Amino acid sequence: MPTTLATIKDNLDHRIGEELMVVAQAGRKKTTERHGVLKETYPAVFVVDLDQDENSFERVSYSYTDILTKNIEIDFEMDKDES
DSSP states (O other): OOOSHHHHHHHHHTTTTOEEEEEEEOSTTOEEEEEEEEEEEOSSEEEEEEOTTTOSSSEEEEEHHHHHTTSEEEEEHHHHHHO
8 A cells, every 4th residue: 555645646657547446534433435436636635537437526536645545545446357
């Protein structure tokens, strides 16, 4: 598991264009799942283009800190296919 913001960004830089699922904390014992494609990475955030069939908005951005603090988890769809 990546432990620094730089390693998280580096890992995501190599996966641009891949499908993923973001599981975000949405309050007490609640989570939301969103499916999309990793579109871009920036110095502090990354952008996910969302699946239009299940979301009312087109894209969402998260900070690398969200991953580090476990506010969100990301699972790449290709990883699931291989296992």
